[in-house]
Amino acid sequence: AQTVTQSQPEMSVQEAETVTLSCxxxxxxxxxxxxxxxxPPSRQMILVIRQEAYKQQNATExxxxxxxxxxxxxxxxxxxxxxxxxxxMYFCAFMPRPFFGTGTSLTVIP
Amino acid sequence: EAGVxxxxxxxxxxxxxxxxxxxxxxxxxxxxxxxQQILGQGPKLLIQFQNNGVVDDSQLPKDRFSAERLKGVDSxxxxxxxxxxxxxxxxxxxxxxxxxxxxxxxxxxxxxVL
Numbered sequence: 001a002q003t004v005t006q007s008q009p010e011m012s013v014q015e016a017e018t019v020t021l022s023c024x025x026x027x028x029x030x031x032x033x034x035x036x037x038x039x040p041p042s043r044q045m046i047l048v049i050r051q052e053a054y055k056q057q058n059a060t061e062x063x064x065x066x067x068x069x070x071x072x073x074x075x076x077x078x079x080x081x082x083x084x085x086x087x088x089m090y091f092c093a094f095m096p097r098p099f100f101g102t103g104t105s106l107t108v109i110p
Numbered sequence: 111e112a113g114v115x116x117x118x119x120x121x122x123x124x125x126x127x128x129x130x131x132x133x134x135x136x137x138x139x140x141x142x143x144x145x146q147q148i149l150g151q152g153p154k155l156l157i158q159f160q161n162n163g164v165v166d167d168s169q170l171p172k173d174r175f176s177a178e179r180l181k182g183v184d185s186x187x188x189x190x191x192x193x194x195x196x197x198x199x200x201x202x203x204x205x206x207x208x209x210x211x212x213x214x215x216x217x218x219x220x221x222x223v224l
Contacts, residue, residue: 100152
């Protein structure tokens with residue numbers, strides 16, 4: 001069975017600053033995928049970024065990037081130049097068998 | 111492209127009553143998921159379909175929950191009878207890929223059991 005742990009229930013960051021959200025996981029799978037999803041207040045969950053475990057290169061999507069440390073089973077999300085619209089719950093998730101962490105509530109302060 | 115549709119958006123029922131939720135995935139997405147999201151927690155997978163077949167229902171409380179996906183498109187999730195602890199948001203998601211793809215989520219149905 002896999003686990004996904006997000007140890008930061010709440011975080012805040014000043015607008016335009018950089019913030020890193022942590023995620024660790026445990027699995028016996030050799031092929032798997034990791035995701036960060038964003039759930040804004042009262043809005044639908046959307047994908048932020050996706051990482052294939054077999055790729056060594058860290059995924060990036062504009063202001064969002066990950067630090068994937070396979071041996072340490074760590075998958076952190078870095079948000080650069082934080083914007084007010086980044087305020088949301090962020091969930092780390094694992095596939096192939098879908099499993100989500102408990103989430104980190106991020107608030108961007110003007 | 112239309113997103114994942116869910117209805118109703120809100121439902122309030124008494125315990126021991128029954129309730130049904132409906133989901134229409136993105137056209138062409140063969141994989142469909144139902145999740146339960148209790149306040150303050152991450153989504154928990156209830157059941158996963160590939161077309162009209164069940165891939166994983168190991169966490170579905172089968173004594174009270176049932177789900178179907180007739181014709182491999184729309185899906186319904188039913189709870190009968192409901193308990194207080196079933197109060198949660200029920201999320202439907204779809205994906206074009208079975209095990210590795212991005213999931214596209216619907217707006218969810220917020221269920222309150224009194």
